[in-house]
Amino acid sequence: MTGYRKLDKWLGVLVALHVVIACGGFFAPYDPVEQDREHSYVRPMRLHLVDRQGNIHVRPFFYPLRPSEGSVNQYDEDTGRPISLKFFTSGASYKLLGFLPVRLHLFRADGARIYLLGSDGYGRDQLSRILYGGQVSLLAGLLGAGITLSIGLGIGAVAGYYGGWRDDVLMRLAELFLALPWLYLLFALRAFLPLAVSPLEAFLLIVVVIATVGWARPARLVRGVVLSAKERDFVRAARGFGASDSYLFRRHVLPETSSVLLTQAAILIPQYVLAEMTLSFLGLGVPEPVASWGNLLANLQQYSVLMSYWWMYLPALAVAPFFMGYLGLAAALEERADSLKMGSWSREV
Amino acid sequence: MARILEVRNLSVGYLSQTDEMCPAIVNVGFDIGPGEILGVLGESGSGKSTLAASILRLLPANGRVQQGIIRFEGRDVVQLDRRELENIRGRRIAMIDQEPSIVLHPTMQIRDQVGEILRRHERLPRRFRRERTGQILAELFPTESERIADSYPHELSGGQRQRVLIAQAIACRPSLIVADEPTASLDATTEREILAVLLSLRQKFGLAIILITHSPLLLAGVADRVLVLYAGRVVEIGPTTPVLASPLHPYTGALLQCLPQPLGRTDRGKRKTKLPVITGDSPGLISLSHGCRFEPRCPDRFETCRQREPPAVSVGNGRTVSCFCFGG
Numbered sequence: 191m192t193g194y195r196k197l198d199k200w201l202g203v204l205v206a207l208h209v210v211i212a213c214g215g216f217f218a219p220y221d222p223v224e225q226d227r228e229h230s231y232v233r234p235m236r237l238h239l240v241d242r243q244g245n246i247h248v249r250p251f252f253y254p255l256r257p258s259e260g261s262v263n264q265y266d267e268d269t270g271r272p273i274s275l276k277f278f279t280s281g282a283s284y285k286l287l288g289f290l291p292v293r294l295h296l297f298r299a300d301g302a303r304i305y306l307l308g309s310d311g312y313g314r315d316q317l318s319r320i321l322y323g324g325q326v327s328l329l330a331g332l333l334g335a336g337i338t339l340s341i342g343l344g345i346g347a348v349a350g351y352y353g354g355w356r357d358d359v360l361m362r363l364a365e366l367f368l369a370l371p372w373l374y375l376l377f378a379l380r381a382f383l384p385l386a387v388s389p390l391e392a393f394l395l396i397v398v399v400i401a402t403v404g405w406a407r408p409a410r411l412v413r414g415v416v417l418s419a420k421e422r423d424f425v426r427a428a429r430g431f432g433a434s435d436s437y438l439f440r441r442h443v444l445p446e447t448s449s450v451l452l453t454q455a456a457i458l459i460p461q462y463v464l465a466e467m468t469l470s471f472l473g474l475g476v477p478e479p480v481a482s483w484g485n486l487l488a489n490l491q492q493y494s495v496l497m498s499y500w501w502m503y504l505p506a507l508a509v510a511p512f513f514m515g516y517l518g519l520a521a522a523l524e525e526r527a528d529s530l531k532m533g534s535w536s537r538e539v
Numbered sequence: 540m541a542r543i544l545e546v547r548n549l550s551v552g553y554l555s556q557t558d559e560m561c562p563a564i565v566n567v568g569f570d571i572g573p574g575e576i577l578g579v580l581g582e583s584g585s586g587k588s589t590l591a592a593s594i595l596r597l598l599p600a601n602g603r604v605q606q607g608i609i610r611f612e613g614r615d616v617v618q619l620d621r622r623e624l625e626n627i628r629g630r631r632i633a634m635i636d637q638e639p640s641i642v643l644h645p646t647m648q649i650r651d652q653v654g655e656i657l658r659r660h661e662r663l664p665r666r667f668r669r670e671r672t673g674q675i676l677a678e679l680f681p682t683e684s685e686r687i688a689d690s691y692p693h694e695l696s697g698g699q700r701q702r703v704l705i706a707q708a709i710a711c712r713p714s715l716i717v718a719d720e721p722t723a724s725l726d727a728t729t730e731r732e733i734l735a736v737l738l739s740l741r742q743k744f745g746l747a748i749i750l751i752t753h754s755p756l757l758l759a760g761v762a763d764r765v766l767v768l769y770a771g772r773v774v775e776i777g778p779t780t781p782v783l784a785s786p787l788h789p790y791t792g793a794l795l796q797c798l799p800q801p802l803g804r805t806d807r808g809k810r811k812t813k814l815p816v817i818t819g820d821s822p823g824l825i826s827l828s829h830g831c832r833f834e835p836r837c838p839d840r841f842e843t844c845r846q847r848e849p850p851a852v853s854v855g856n857g858r859t860v861s862c863f864c865f866g867g
Contacts, residue, residue, distance in 0.1 A: 427642035430597055431629030431656045431707065442644070 197526055200518035207512055211328055214321030215284030217296050219304060222322035223479040224282075226303055226313030229255065231263040231499050234308045234316075242269055249274040254302030273301050308501035310489060316501060320508045323481035327470075328512070330397050330482075331463035335455050337401035338462075339408055343451060346412025351420055351439060361413065364406035372403045373468065380474045389480040396475050400465045408454045412447050419446040449527040456520035460513045467509070483509055542610075543714050543747055544594070545570040549607030551586075551593045560603070561825055563589040564771040567607075568851075573714065574745040576737075578762030578779065580755055580794070584821055586771040587751045591719040594749070595632055596624050612714065630660040633708035637720040639700035643692040649676070649703055650688035656710045672710075678743075679706045679736065698729035702736065709740060715747045722757065734761050755795055759783055764857070767791050770822045770832035773851065777858030787860045790833045793817045831863070839864055 210217060237250040251272040255265035280293035307316040349360040379399050387395065419425065425442045433441075463483070469475035470484025471491075478485060486505040490496050549567045552560040564586035571577050581587045592598045594609055596616060609616040612631060619627070628634075636642045644652060654672045657663060663671065676684040679702040692700055701721060708716050718737065722730040738761060740746055750762055758765055758779055765782045767775040767790065775788040786792040796815050819836035828834070830845040837844065841863070849861045 423636075423638065423641040424644045426597070427634075427636055428655075429628070430595060430634040430636075432625045432627070432659050434625055437659070 194526065197519070197522040200515060200522050204512075204515040204519060207515055208328065211321060211324040212287055214318075214325055215286055215292065216294060218284075218315070218318035218321045219281070219295060219298060219306075220315040220318045221282055221284070222314065222319045222481045224314065224318075226309070228257070229265070229303060229305070229309055229313040230311045231495075232265060232305045232309040232313070233499070234501050235305050237275070237306075238272070241272055247272070247274065249276075251275065252299070252304055271301075273299050273304075275299055275304070307504050308499070310486075310502065311495075316486075316504060319481040319486055320483070320505050323483045323486050323505065324508065326393065326476055326480065326482040327463050327466050327484065327509075328459075330393065330400070330466040331459045331461075333397045334401040334404075334462040334465075335458040337398070338404045338458055339451055339455060341402070341405040342408030342454070343412050343447060345405060346409035347416050347439070347443070347447070349409070350413035350416030351435075351443060353417075357413070361410065364409050367403065367406040370403065372400075372465075375403055376400070376465075376469060376474070380469075387477075389476050392476050396466055396469050400462050404458065404462070408451070408458070411450045411454065415447045415450050416443050419443045449523065453520055453523045453527065456516050456523055460516040463509070463512070541572065542570045543573050543612055544749075545608070545610040546594075547608045547610075549590075549593065549609060550605040551589050551598065551607075552603055552605050553599070554601040554603060559825070560605070562605070562771060563602075564593075564768070567768075567771070567773050569766050569773065569776060571715070571747045571749065573747055574741055575764070576741060576748045576750055576762045578758035578765045579749060579751045579768060580753070580758060580765055580791075581768035582753055582794075582821055584770075585768040587753070587768055588719055589771075590768070591634070591717045591749065591751055594715075594717055595628055595634055597628075597634070626660070629656050629707075629713070630711045631713050632715045632717065633711070633713040635701075635704050635708050635716060635718040635721045637723040639697065639704050639724065640692070643700060643703060645692055647691070648688070649690050649692070649695075652703070653688075653706050653710055656707055660711045675706050675710050676703075678709070678740070679703070697725055698732060701725060701729070701733055705733070705736060705740070709744065709746070712744060713746070715749070717749045717751070719751045720753070721750070722752075730757070737761070755783055755798065767794070772832055772848070773859075773861060774833065775858070775860050775862075778856065781856065781858065787854065787858065787865060788833075788862050789837050789839050789864070790817075793836075793838070831861075 232255060235252050235255070237252055238247070239250055240246050241251070251274040253267035253269050254271060254273055256268050258264040258266050275297045276299070277297050279295065279298050281295040281298045283291060283293050286292045303313075303315070305315055305317070307320065309315055310319070345360050345364070349357040376396075376399055380395075383395065420438070420443055422442070425438055428438060428442065466475055466482065467484035467487065470482045471488050473485075473488065475484050476482045483505050487502075489502050495502050547568045549564060550562060551564045552562045555561055567586075567590060569577065579587055579590065589598070589602070592602070593604055594611075594616065596604075596619070598604070604617050607617065611627070614623075616624070616627070643649075650669075650672055653675055654668055657668050657671055661668075673684060673688065676688050680687045680699075687695065687699065687703070692703075695703065701724075704721075716737075721737070722733050725733060734757065737748060737750070741748060750758065752758065762779045764777060765775075765779045766773055767782070767788065769790050775782060775786065775791045782791065783795065786795055794817070797817065799814060817836055822832055822835070828845070829847055830843075831837070831840075831849050834840050834844040843863050849863045851859050851861045852865045853859050854865055
């Protein structure tokens with residue numbers, strides 16, 4: 191039972207994290223591409239509850255910034271003008287989950303922009319960009335993993351169930367794909383295509399490329415499960431009662447692959463998010479101005495940014511809880527699969 | 540009497556890893572009339588299960604029917620294509636397996652495991668199918684069929700699971716049931732119960748049953764006729780009572796000698812009697828000998844036995860023996 195509790199815990203964590211990203215528009219105070227050239231490389235601002243005079247405010251407030259005299263990208267707090275945050279108010283319009291037009295935001299500041307996680311060189315809000323960038327990166331991971339698992343399931347099932355020359359051909363192909371260094375394959379594929387493609391095209395391209403490269407491992411695992419599933423005694427017995435191949439496949443073989451597929455999904459999704467980040471970091475992925483976790487980190491390619499503005503590392507930190515979540519989920523799934531194996535599935539002797 | 544199953548000259552072998560053919564049963568022939576129970580007696584490796592599997596064409600991937608005819612209800616099973624076979628399996632010929640704990644699906648309710656067979660072979664509206672399933676289970680579990688229907692296999696005892704397998708087998712009212720050691724995993728009292736169930740079903744539905752076993756005791760009073768297999772050959776076939784009471788073939792005789800004496804009849808207190816055994820080992824599948832397979836272990840062997848295999852000789856009263864002691 192502890193296996194299930196662990197599974198529930200990690201699932202809960204992951205669902206919460208994904209909801210935050212999916213509803214990024216609500217949590218983000220600004221549009222991710224909205225620029226403010228007056229405030230480039232603003233360091234993360236502080237929220238206060240007590241002002242300089244010692245008065246306690248009910249709403250958190252911040253002091254707006256004005257550029258320091260005689261220096262670049264240095265700002266002073268305008269302590270005479272505290273600005274309070276307003277919660278659950280309407281602001282800039284955005285599309286919730288990509289299609290619902292909504293104006294409601296978690297918080298908003300009137301009179302000056304607030305940068306809770308700092309701003310980048312164009313004065314774009316980092317918090318907003320991390321949230322919106324997460325949508326792109328996570329969607330790439332989820333879609334990619336979905337496609338990979340479908341391909342892997344199809345190929346692995348055919349190879350395992352029918353065996354013979356189909357098995358040989360498909361598994362040798364899988365070994366070929368396992369041996370390919372995927373990053374260089376991606377480079378090569380990307381090199382064939384025009385340099386300037388629309389963000390959507392670029393997004394679909396990397397998803398498809400990542401997904402088609404990775405099918406070999408799940409296919410091999412599925413094949414193994416199918417091989418053992420089709421030899422089970424109740425499958426043999428069902429055949430004796432007139433069950434056809436397609437029935438045995440649907441009813442007895444496919445359900446057994448589910449635990450392998452789930453574990454693989456928990457491993458593949460973060461791996462594919464990372465692949466998207468790698469590509470975008472290298473400029474082969476989703477192009478500016480669209481935010482993704484990868485091209486947010488691309489700013490760090492400039493030495494001055496790397497050395498001077500520590501908050502530009504924050505997107506990397508944002509990724510960590512997601513990866514931890516998926517890692518925990520994969521472990522919990524595996525634990526559950528093991529406990530099932532030792533429990534009701536065991537043969538009685 | 541019309542025959543529902545005729546097996547003629549059936550030879551089945553297994554391909555080894557090195558593509559050699561290992562014969563498992565050779566030139567087996569017998570037939571069964573409607574409602575008849577044929578006991579197939581043989582030790583491990585004698586080809587009992589291969590015989591059972593080849594009747595339904597359920598041999599493992601490397602199994603091959605080399606020659607012979609298996610005529611069931613007028614059609615040769617050996618010649619049928621896959622679709623025709625699937626329509627016969629479970630509908631006209633059903634199989635009862637020896638390990639009910641592993642052939643039932645662990646996460647399906649009994650109701651569904653029986654209902655699926657009806658769904659496969661009979662077009663019935665869902666409601667009628669449920670009703671039929673209930674009736675079938677009621678045949679096997681007169682008092683608690685509802686509770687059994689809602690159970691999962693792990694909630695049932697070994698005997699109950701075996702009854703579920705029988706329910707599956709009779710679901711579509713087949714004319715022949717192949718029961719491959721149906722009581723192998725049961726204790727002695729449950730064994731008797733299951734046999735009684737089989738007998739009553741035979742009475743009720745006119746089922747013919749091939750009852751495969753290694754225990755002669757099981758067949759007494761149950762089977763109408765007995766077929767004794769040794770190393771893939773039929774050594775003796777005939778009505779149960781005379782075969783068990785006065786076996787003709789030396790192997791049948793030796794086999795019956797090996798039965799442990801009931802406690803009351805041993806010389807209790809005098810000395811411990813040793814369990815009699817047939818000396819020597821049962822032969823492997825590949826043998827270089829041209830003679831009778833039982834010759835190396837046979838107490839009555841003579842020169843001819845080593846030179847060629849004995850043909851089947853009819854000795855009257857429906858009995859047939861393959862032994863040179865009776866001519867040939």
